[in-house]
Amino acid sequence: MYGLFIKPRLDAGGLKAVRLMAASVMSRRGPRLRYLPGLRRDFTKAQRVPVQQKNETDDQERNKGVLQHQESSPQGEYRLYYNRSSYHRSVSHSATSRRQTANDEKEKDLSTLAPSFGQQSNHSNVSSSQPLSSSKNTFLDLAFNECPEPEMPSASQRHSEPTQPDVGKVRPSFRRYRPEYDSMTRNRRQRHTIKWEEALGLLQDVALLGERMKPSDVSQFLVELSSLQKDYLSLLQSEQGFTMLLEYSVKTLRLFDETQLLQSLQSFVWLHMPLEHNIFRLYEAELNRRASQMSLHQLLFAADLWLCIWEQKQVPHDQQVPQFLQHVYDSVSLHLKQIGAPELVQLLYIIGESRHCPKHLFPSIEWLLMLHLHQLYPDEVGAVCLGLFKSKISISEHAATCIVDKAHSFVEEMSNFALVNVMKHIRFNYIYHKMWLQALAQEVPRRANMGVMGLMHVALACSSLHHKNDKILMTIAEKFPSMEPHCRLKDASKLLWAFGTLRFLPHQSPSFYPSLKRALRSKKDEFQQYPEHLLTALLGLAYVSQLPKDLSELTLSPEFVNIAWNFPQHDLKKDLFTLDETVARELPEWRVPRLSRELREEVTDTLWRLAQSDVCLKPDVLEAESHLQDLLGGEQFVCKRMILPHTRSIDLEVHLDSNKQPIPLSPENLSSKCPSDQGWGGMNVGVNLTEDLLAQLIHTKNTRESLTPSPTVKPMSLHGVEPDKGVRRFDTELDLDSDFIETPTKPRSQGSGPRNSEGTVKLAIQVPSRNHYCLPSQELMGLHVLKRRQLKLAGYRLVILEPWEWFPLLKKSKDAKLAYLHSKVKSSQQ
Structure with missing residues (x-):
């Protein structure tokens, strides 16, 4: 009956339903073909003579053969069963069943010629495809208030808008700048909506034309139906006429040209088709087959459609990226000369939303960025920053800084969303860009309406820097x-x-x-x-x-x-x-x-191993340790260890008795036990007898003379030591205390054990780096304030070798370093 049936496999109930539908169609006053130009006047001829082109006729014959083969074989691969529940997926659908379905589908071959379907009436299962894997589209991590119109809102309008909660999805704002994006993305503009009655009329036309539909007709039907009002989409997907249209779209899949193929896929996006639907697997297979024949814009358009599909279905980030995106990435090197500014921005948007970029693309992307950076508009820079951040693309420090330079040049014109994306880029690449941060201090108060997520990212970037x-x-x-x-x-x-x-x-x-x-x-x-x-x-x-x-x-x-x-x-x-x-x-x-003690010891051992391979080997720490040993009389008087392991940093521990004399350190007089390899030689109190130490023990006077300034030489002074630029000057004048110099060189009696802890002064000598401080001030960061607070609670006196004091001295003489350390240790006793 006018091509309505394609070898259906119906039970009695299903056959009765189809007959009723056919009777309803015939009772209409006339076919509703106004949506397909030129078909109305040929409808009479179409009742008697099928209107087919030669290649379409041949393809239908081939498909007919395939259909007969699959109906006779229980292993038919591409079969779509109609099931209302497949369009209304239960929330309680278990992850286990989805994984099992995915594993079953992996065994199927995607290389078979365009399939046809056997249809059963109201069967209760729909063959579920392997889940298309990628990431949930989170391109909007905060709500920005600009509307997606071509013209940009003024700065006064943007900053005066009321606070909006961070909910909902908004079209990426960078696309309003250039018309080129319309051919690379799904186009929301000029979309009209149709009513449910019009959709029913289209489904009647589908039933009347049946197998006589051309590929262009199938594509056009899908495009028209995708304009249906959202409230009726689920109802449309439960209509049997729509299921038949999907069957025809798969039968003619290989006959679509690239434009029709992409239009059909875009229709599925607007129709909110369930991701588990078998049709997505078939379309992805066809796109993979044609990837090498598609233009750059078509590849980017298809990739954007997949992102839209993932966004609607909230696919987890850790799922595997579909094979088609790999084709897109592989094509970049083939289309380098065709990639302009809009193509680059759209490519980085896709890379970012898929959370994946092959490493071989990094150099090409950086080259393209440097080539087109000067052409980018404000929100395009924001989109670039977000794509680099989400995909963790590593570019050179120079390229990363150039991007921030460009953003700073029009920071006032950037949307809230773009500004926050630049902050993410800065945080990922750890770029302390003074001019940008100065501008941020003016922009954030004016943009306090950007929403809690945006403000969170600003604060997080500031703390990271x-x-x-x-x-x-x-x-x-x-x-x-x-x-x-x-x-x-x-x-x-x-x-x-x-x-x-x-x-x-x-x-x-x-x-x-x-x-x-x-x-x-x-x-x-x-x-x-x-x-x-x-x-x-x-x-x-x-x-x-x-x-x-x-x-x-x-x-x-x-x-x-x-x-x-x-x-x-x-x-x-x-x-x-x-x-x-x-x-x-x-x-x-x-x-x-x-x-438990076991858990604490496990973490302590891990942290100490990390410290041994990192902070313990830093030149500023080694210099301080070595010169303190010289100053105090040997390595047994200085212990390099993690006094508080949970603060994840080391200190140089020194003990002084009531007479201000250094005490040899051993596990017994340390406040807490450490891993066996902390400090020097497992905390042994024995001293290696070296020639230098022997000379000190025998010739105390000579040692004193070597450390004391010569009468003809001006006493040692640290006045005017030039610190690094931008830090406070260390301005003091010190002479070496001869009593203190003598003390560590006096030989102790043999076998003298650790002194009584009563009256002992425990010093925690810290060698912090500039990373321990806030910039541009000299205020400590939170963790290091916590550490100093707890060291004092543990009974330690703190001796801080401030980086703006100690680092400049690393280039000075040994006497200058000894004088500085002497003054620090001595001042701690006052």
Whole structure:
């Protein structure tokens, strides 16, 4: 009946339904073909003589043969069963069944000629395809307020808009700059919508034409139906006429030209087809087959459509990238001369959203960036930064800095979204760009309406760069309480970490930390799923002495420790250790659980091994250790160790008795035991007898003379030592104390054991780097403030070899270094 049936396999109920449908079609006053130009006038002829081109007729004959073969074989590969429930996937559909389906589908061969389908009436299973793997499209990590119109909003309009919560998805704003993007992305412009009655008319036309439809007709039907009002999409997908149209689209898949193929795929995007639908696997296979024949714009367009599909279905980031994207990446080297500014931006957008970029592409991308950077518009720079950040593309420091230079040149014109993306780029590449950060101090207060996620990323980037600007921090702190209802667990934890790391104190904004704690407690049901966020938040609170007892007790509970200790995505052991020791040392009155001794020792050993291969070998530390040993009389008087292992850094420990004389160190007179290989020779108190030491023991006078300035020479002075640019001058004048110089060279009586701890002064001599401080100030970062606080609680006096004092001395004479160390140790006793 006018090509309605294609060898259907129907039971009695299904046959009755089809007959009723056919009767309904025949009772209409006339066929509704107004959507297909030229077909109305040929309809009479079409009833008697099929209108087919030669190649289409041949293809239908081939498909007919394939259909007969598959119907006779239980192993027919491409078969689509109609099932309403497949378009209304249950939320409770288990991950196990999805994985099993995916494994079954992997065994199928995608190389068979365009398939046909056997249709059963209301069968209860739909053959599920292998899940198309990639990442959830999170191109909008914050809500920006610009509308996607071609013209840019003025700065005054942008900054005066009310605060909006960070919800919803917005079209990437960079596409409004150039018309070239219309041929590389799904086009939202000039889309009209049709009513349900019109959609039913189109389905009737599908039924009337049946197998006589050309590939262009199938594509046009899909395009028209994709304009249906959203409220009716699920109803459309449950219509049997729509299922038949999908069958025809697969039968003619190999006959589509590239434009028709992409139009059909775009229609599936607008129709919100379920990702599990078998048709996506077939279309991906066809795109893979044609990738080498497609133009650059067609490749980018197809890739953009896949991103839209993943965005709608929220495919996890860690799934494998579809094979088609690999074809897109492989084609870049073949189309280098065709890649202009818009093509480069769209390519980086796709790379970023797929979270993957082959390493062989890194040099080409950097070359293209340097070639076209001067042509980019403000939000295009933001899109570039986001693509580089999400895909972790490593480019040179010069190229990364040039991108920030370009962003700084029109920072006031950038959208909130683009500005935040530049901050992500800076954080990933660790670029301390002074001019950009200065401009940020002016822009953030004017853009406080960017939403909690945007403000979080700004704060996180500042903390990663150690950049403390009270103007930026105060803006965020004052704005956050009004945004608390829209705060995610991730936002709260990273804000707490950033502000704690930068030492933003509670009295600076009394409502800020209480508001963040409330937001944190409101997400308790997510703690087990995201334990890293809870630990991050509590460490940030610990840095500013704001630890809440209830959350600390929960975090150190055996159940949570077991989850965090064995968490596969992140190594959380060091964070647990730091939190555990902080609670024990600073809040001993709390009756909260503790990590077991075995767990603490495991992390301590790990941290010490890392320290031995890193900080223990730094020249500034080795120089301080060596000269302190010379000053105090030998290596037995200086122990290089992790006094507080949970603070993840080392100190040079020195003990002095009540007479200000150094005491040999041994495990018995150290405040806490260390791994056996810490310090010097397993803490042995024996001294290696060297020629230098022997000369000191025998010729004390000569030793004194060698260290004391000659009468004819001006006494040693550190006045005017030139520090590095931008740091405070160390301006003092010191003479060597002859009593102190004599003390370490006096031989001790044989067999003298450790002195009584009563009256002993324990010194923790620290050699911090500039990374321990906020920039551009000399304020300590949160972790190092916590460490010094806890060292004092443990009974240590701190001796700080400030980097702006000690580093310039590394280039000076040994006498200058000894004089400086002498003054530091001596001043600690006062």
